[in-house]
Amino acid sequence: MKLTVKRSQVLIALLLCTLSNQWGYGQKKNDAETIEHRNQRMQWWTNDRFGMFIHFGLYSLAARGEWVKNIERMTNEQYQTYFNRFNPDKLAIREWMQHAKEAGMKYVVLTTKHHEGFCLFDSKYTDYKVTNTPYKKDIIAEYVAAAREAGLKVGFYYSLIDWHHPDFTIDWLHPQRPGNDSLYASLNRGKDMNRYRLYLYNQVQELLTNYGKIDILWLDMSYGEATGKGRKDWDSPHLVQMIRRLQPQIILNDRMELGQNEGGADFETPEQVGPDELTKYKGKYFETCQTFSGLWGYSRDENTWKNTRQLLDILISSVANGGNLILNVGPTGRGSFDPRALNALHAMGAWMNENSQSIYGCGSAPADFIAPPGTKLTYNKELHKLYIHLFEYPWTGTLAFQNFGGKVTYAQFLHDYSQLVISPHQPNDNKIKLILPKEKPAVEIPVIELTLK
Ligand code: GLC
Numbered sequence: 001m002k003l004t005v006k007r008s009q010v011l012i013a014l015l016l017c018t019l020s021n022q023w024g025y026g027q028k029k030n031d032a033e034t035i036e037h038r039n040q041r042m043q044w045w046t047n048d049r050f051g052m053f054i055h056f057g058l059y060s061l062a063a064r065g066e067w068v069k070n071i072e073r074m075t076n077e078q079y080q081t082y083f084n085r086f087n088p089d090k091l092a093i094r095e096w097m098q099h100a101k102e103a104g105m106k107y108v109v110l111t112t113k114h115h116e117g118f119c120l121f122d123s124k125y126t127d128y129k130v131t132n133t134p135y136k137k138d139i140i141a142e143y144v145a146a147a148r149e150a151g152l153k154v155g156f157y158y159s160l161i162d163w164h165h166p167d168f169t170i171d172w173l174h175p176q177r178p179g180n181d182s183l184y185a186s187l188n189r190g191k192d193m194n195r196y197r198l199y200l201y202n203q204v205q206e207l208l209t210n211y212g213k214i215d216i217l218w219l220d221m222s223y224g225e226a227t228g229k230g231r232k233d234w235d236s237p238h239l240v241q242m243i244r245r246l247q248p249q250i251i252l253n254d255r256m257e258l259g260q261n262e263g264g265a266d267f268e269t270p271e272q273v274g275p276d277e278l279t280k281y282k283g284k285y286f287e288t289c290q291t292f293s294g295l296w297g298y299s300r301d302e303n304t305w306k307n308t309r310q311l312l313d314i315l316i317s318s319v320a321n322g323g324n325l326i327l328n329v330g331p332t333g334r335g336s337f338d339p340r341a342l343n344a345l346h347a348m349g350a351w352m353n354e355n356s357q358s359i360y361g362c363g364s365a366p367a368d369f370i371a372p373p374g375t376k377l378t379y380n381k382e383l384h385k386l387y388i389h390l391f392e393y394p395w396t397g398t399l400a401f402q403n404f405g406g407k408v409t410y411a412q413f414l415h416d417y418s419q420l421v422i423s424p425h426q427p428n429d430n431k432i433k434l435i436l437p438k439e440k441p442a443v444e445i446p447v448i449e450l451t452l453k
Contacts, residue, residue, distance in 0.1 A: 042266060042285060044153065045216075045251050047361050048106035049319055050352075051155070053289060053328035054096065055111050055296040056139075058082035058118045061333035066297030069116050069163055070175045076164060083118065086133035088335025093142050096329075097150035099337060103345040104352030104359070109155030109218050109326060110143050112207055114297075117164025121210075125202045128164055144211045155216030156207055160200065160234050160256065167196040171228055193233055200234065201242065208246040217243060217250050218269075222257040231257035240264050253287070267324075275317035282364060287324035290314055292344050298330035305340055308347040312445050315348070315359065316389050319378045322363040347444070354415040355447045358387035372399055387414070388448040393440040398423075398433050399448075405430040410451040415443045 033041075055066050061082045062068045069079050100108055113119045119129040121140035130139050140156075147154045162168045163175050169188045170176050178187060208214055219239075222230035236256040243252060251266045258264025267285040270277065278288060292311070293302045306314075311327070318325040327348075329341045337345070352359065358378050365371075365379040365386055374392030379385070386408075388399075401408075411420040411434055423433040440446065 038266070041249055042251060045107070045267075045324065046285075046363070048153070049324050049359050049362070050103075050105050050315060051107040051109060051153075051287075051324065051326040052100040052103070052105045053109050053157070053296070053326045055114065055157075055298075055328060055330045056120065056335070057111055057114045057297065058086055058116055059114070059297040060088075060331060061085060063298050063300040063333065065295035065299045065302070066114050066116070066330075067295075068297070070173070073175050073177075075176070079116070079164075083128070083133055086130070087135045088331070088333065090332075091135075091139070091335025093139070093146040094149070096143075096331070096337065097146045097152055099329075099342065099345050100152060101150055103327075103349040104356050105152070105327070106360075107153035107155055107215065108143075108147050109157050109216055110140070111157045111159075112140055113159050113162070113203070114157075115159045115161050115163055117159075117162040117168075119203070121207065123203055123206055125199055125206070126165075140207075140211065144214075148212075153215040154211075154213075155218055156214055157218040157220060158204060158207065159220050161221065161229060162196065162200075165196055165199060167192045167199070169193055169196075173223060173228055197233065197235060201239065204239070204243065205246065208243065208250075214247055214250055216252075217247070218253045219256050220253075221255045236264065275313050278317050278321040278323065281323055282321045285323070286318075286321075287326050288314065288318050289326045289328065291328045291330075292341060296328050296330055298332050298338070305344070308344070308351070308444055311344060311348055312351055313391070316376050316378065316445065319359050319362050320364055320376045320389075351444055354443060355445075357385075357414060357449065358389065358447045362387065368403060370402060372401060375399075384452045386450040386452055388450065390440075390446045390448065393446070394436060397436050397438045399436055400431060400433050403430050404432045404450075407453055408432060408450045409453055412449050413441060414447040414449050415441060420448060 057066065058079065059066045059068050059082070065071075068074070097108065110120070112121050117128055119126060121129065122131045122138040123129050131137065144154055169191045170184065176187065178184065208217070222234070224230055234256055236258045239256060240252065240258060243250060252264070254265030254268050256264065267287050268281060270281060270286060270288045272290055273288060293299065293305045295302055315325045329337055329345070332338055357380070361382060362378040362380045365377040369377060369379070369386060371377045371388070374390065374394070376389045376391065378387045378389070380387075408422060411422050412418060413420065421435045423435060434448065
C-alpha cells in the first residue's frame, strides 16, 4: 500500500508538535512522585485546614446565585446587562483578606472564571473580561497581591465549563439547551470543542504564569463523558501535566475526572455534605466545600443560613476525619461582604481565636481513643495532644473516658487554659474522669486539651 501524506497533514502535525512542546506534552513524564514527596508538598495545606472560597462574578449583580444564567435560561444578550454594569465600587480585596484572616482561615480560593465564562483576569484570549467592564482593573492581580501581603496562600478556581464561549457545545446543562433533543445538532453546528480546549489550556497557562506562585488550583467541573462534558473534553491527563510543569508545588483538586492514584488530583471535594458523611473520607486527602447558605454566588433572598454551631461542626468534623474545610463567601455586586457573611465569619473567628490549636496541625485521633458521647476528637500528632470538642455539655459536671487510663498527663480547657482535674484512676482500671465546672463556659463548643504521655 502506498503511503501518501498530504501537505495539510504535515502542517497539522507540525502545529501539534509546537503546541505539545509549549505545554510540555512532548516532555518525558516525570517519574511518579513518591508518597513522601506528595505528603511534603501537601504539608502546609494539611496543617492549615481552613480556607475561604470566594465566588465573585457577573452573577453577583443578579443576586440570585452563580447559576442564574442557566436556571433562568438567559441568552448572552440578556446576560450582557451585568457585564455592562460591572463596577464593584466597594471592592476592597485587602479587607476580604483581613476578614479571612480574622476568621482563622489560612488560604483563599477565588473564582477567576465561573461557568458564565466571565474572566476576572486580563486574559489575552477573550474580550469577555473584567478589564473591558466599567471596573477596568484586573481583579485577579489585585487579589494575588492582597493575599500575599496578608500572608494567605493563594488559590484560583477556574471553571472548565463555559456558557459564553462560542465553541463550547450546547448540552443538557447549558443555558441555551433546547426543549427538543432533535435541535442539538443545528444549535452546535460550527462549534468546536477542540478550539474550546485550546482556549482553556491557554487561559490556565496565563493564570499559572502571569501571577507568580499559585498554591492551589481548583478546577470545576465534569459531568459525565457520554451526555455531558468531562475528562475527554478537557484531555485531563495533558491538562494536569501542563499544570504540574508550570507550578510544580501546586495543590490540585479532583474535578477534572482523574483519581488521586492517576497522578491527577491531590484532594477530593465533598460538596455541601453533612458532618456525618465526612467519615467516608477518613484516610484520604479531602476538603469539604460549604456555603453559609445554599448558593455560592451572592444570593440576596436566600435565607437558609447555617448557624455558628453548624459551621463549627463542619469545621471540627472535617479535621476529626483528617480533612480541610473551605467556606464560601459570595460578595455583593458592590464587592463587599454582606452583614450575614460578616457575622458568620466573626463568630467563627471568635471561636478560632480561643480554640484554633485543636484545628491547625491536627487530624483524626488514633483509633484507640474513643470519643465519649456528645464529643468529637481531633489530634495533634507532633505535640501529642488530644482535643475533645464538647458538643453536649455534661450536666453531671464530669466526663468519663473509657479507655484513657494511664495515658493522660494533664487536662485543661483551651479557651482559658484552666486546669481540669483528672480523678485518679484505679490500678488496672482503664477509665478516667475529668471534673468540669457545673456551668458550661461561654464558648459555643468548649474544647478540652489532653496532654498525652
Ligand atoms: C458546583 C457548582 C458551582 C460551585 C462549585 C463549588 O460545582 O457548579 O457553582 O462553584 O460547586 O464547589
